[in-house]
Each structure stands twice: as structure tokens, then as C-alpha cells.
Amino acid sequence: MQNLVADKIGMIYKLPDGGSVEALKDVSFSLDRGRILTLLGPSGCGKTTLLNILAGFLAPTSGKAILQGSEIDGPGQDRGMVFQQGALFEWLSVAENVGFGPKMNGRSSSDTKKIVDDLLSTVGLGGFGDKAVYELSGGMQQRVALARCLANDPELILMDEPLGALDALTREKMQGLILKLWNETGKTVILVTHSVEEALFLGDKLFVMAPRPGRIEKEYELPFAKMGLTEDPRKLKTSAEFIDKREEILSLIWEMEEEIMGRRGEVV
Ligand SMILES: Nc1ncnc2c1ncn2[C@@H]1O[C@H](COP(=O)(O)OP(=O)(O)O)[C@@H](O)[C@H]1O
Ligand SMILES: [Mg+2]
Numbered sequence: 658m659q660n661l662v663a664d665k666i667g668m669i670y671k672l673p674d675g676g677s678v679e680a681l682k683d684v685s686f687s688l689d690r691g692r693i694l695t696l697l698g699p700s701g702c703g704k705t706t707l708l709n710i711l712a713g714f715l716a717p718t719s720g721k722a723i724l725q726g727s728e729i730d731g732p733g734q735d736r737g738m739v740f741q742q743g744a745l746f747e748w749l750s751v752a753e754n755v756g757f758g759p760k761m762n763g764r765s766s767s768d769t770k771k772i773v774d775d776l777l778s779t780v781g782l783g784g785f786g787d788k789a790v791y792e793l794s795g796g797m798q799q800r801v802a803l804a805r806c807l808a809n810d811p812e813l814i815l816m817d818e819p820l821g822a823l824d825a826l827t828r829e830k831m832q833g834l835i836l837k838l839w840n841e842t843g844k845t846v847i848l849v850t851h852s853v854e855e856a857l858f859l860g861d862k863l864f865v866m867a868p869r870p871g872r873i874e875k876e877y878e879l880p881f882a883k884m885g886l887t888e889d890p891r892k893l894k895t896s897a898e899f900i901d902k903r904e905e906i907l908s909l910i911w912e913m914e915e916e917i918m919g920r921r922g923e924v925v
Pocket of ligand 1: 678680699704706
């Protein structure tokens with residue numbers, strides 16, 4: 658079932674000096690419910706702009722996005738956003754952070770407690786509810802951010818480089834957690850990453866985006882996210898199939914970078 662449709666989305670930012678930036682041009686795609694899409698591409702190709710439009714934080718200058726048949730025209734509970742870091746409420750405990758949405762929605766305190774307890778154990782933080790946010794490591798804070806997003810039971814989860822600030826080992830563990838949550842909840846997920854490996858591993862669909870104007874350059878349908886639910890991630894990431902795709906995408910991105918820099922063939 659088609660869950661999300663992007664229909665020729667365009668975004669032109671006006672600059673104070675009178676100029677403008679075409680951050681997105683004619684971005685069109687549709688995504689079935691329960692897919693996990695990764696967005697990969699050089700800085701400035703409009704990834705964050707696209708997520709912000711889908712979240713309803715920004716209105717596109719042309720085209721539209723439709724979620725479950727309704728045009729997105731502002732923020733809503735059917736969408737949840739996870740940022741790179743720093744989006745938790747520092748003055749609230751872990752449990753209060755996760756329970757914030759349900760509480761605001763008027764859920765009873767016993768309902769909220771149940772949602773919070775279940776989600777904290779799902780993200781591996783059972784027993785951490787009373788901790789302050791600053792007591793947690795970066796990886797644990799991102800677990801809280803995932804739990805807080807899920808607590809609102811959104812239809813579509815948007816993640817903007819959610820693992821970008823983590824060390825390599827934590828990042829790898831968190832990739833496994835994201836796949837587990839995706840599989841268990843059946844949510845539709847769109848995840849932005851700078852890492853080719855992460856985009857390949859987490860996306861059952863992947864868009865390589867290109868800048869100026871920001872657009873979808875190439876689309877892939879991939880088997881690795883599903884395989885990663887049962888197979889050893891290290892083995893998967895070192896398989897011939899994975900490495901072939903990684904090299905293909907890396908060369909595509911290198912070509913783009915060279916074009917952007919206008920330095921084809923020059924040693925830098
Ligand atoms: N608020 C803004 N005003 C003007 N230009 C912007 C604004 N936000 C983003 N841009 C420009 O739009 C382009 C896309 O930005 P962004 O969506 O942040 O890309 P990405 O997340 O892929 O790095 C960039 O050239 C950026 O400088
Ligand atoms: Mg960005």
C-alpha cells in the first residue's frame with residue numbers, strides 16, 4: 658500500500674542578498690508502508706530540506722507530499738523526527754522524555770508509564786527511566802530519542818543523521834537497533850546518512866541524491882536491511898555483493914564531487 662507520495666517537490670530558498678538556492682527540484686517518489694528508505698548524498702543536496710518538508714516544518718515552493726492520502730501541510734503526530742543529537746529535554750528524566758508525547762495527548766499516567774516501560778526495554782534501557790539525560794552516553798541518548806519518537810506511534814519516522822555523532826562501535830550496535838525497531842513496529846522510515854555503508858545496510862530502498870539543484874540521482878532496491886535482521890552484520894558488510902554495491906555508489910559520489918569542485922583530474 659502506498660503510504661507516502663512525493664509529487665514533484667521543489668524548494669527554492671531566497672537569500673538576503675536577493676539570490677536564491679534551488680535546494681530541491683522535482684523530487685518525486687512513492688513509498689509503501691513498512692519500507693525503510695535511506696537518503697545519501699553530498700552535503701547541500703537537500704536531504705535535510707526534504708525531511709523538513711515531510712515533517713511539515715517547511716512548506717515546499719512547488720509540488721506536494723501526501724501521507725496516507727492527505728497532503729502534508731504542517732507538523733503532525735503521524736510523523737516523528739529523530740535528530741543527530743541534542744533534541745532531548747535536558748531538564749526531564751529519561752522516562753519523562755519518552756512519556757512526554759503520550760502525556761501531552763492526555764494519556765493516563767498508568768498508560769504513559771506502561772508505554773514508557775515497554776519502549777525503554779525495547780531500546781535496551783530498561784531500568785534507566787529515572788536517570789537524567791546528561792548522565793547517559795551519546796548512544797544511550799539516541800536510544801531515548803528513538804523511544805520518544807515511537808511513543809507517539811507515528812506513521813512515518815524521519816531520521817536526520819541519527820547516528821552521525823556516535824563512535825564506530827556504538828554506531829554499529831545502533832544500526833542493529835534501528836533494523837530491529839523497523840521490523841518489530843512495521844513503521845515506514847526515512848533515514849539520512851553520510852555513510853555509504855550505513856545507507857546500504859539500513860535501506861531496503863536507497864536514493865543517492867545530487868546537489869545544485871538537489872535531486873534524486875539514482876535509486877536502489879536492496880536486500881541487506883532484511884538480511885541484517887537475521888545475519889551477522891559484519892559478515893554481511895564484507896560480502897562480495899555488499900562491497901560491489903558500496904564501490905558502485907562510492908564512484909558515483911566521487912564523480913559528483915569532482916563535478917561540483919570542477920577539478921576533474923586535478924590532484925587535491
Ligand atoms: N534556511 C535556508 N536558507 C537558505 N539556504 C538554505 C537554507 N537551508 C538550506 N539551505 C541551502 O539549501 C541547500 C540544501 O541544504 P540541506 O537541505 O541542508 O542539505 P543537506 O542536508 O543535504 O546537507 C544547501 O545549499 C543549503 O545551503
Ligand atoms: Mg543535512
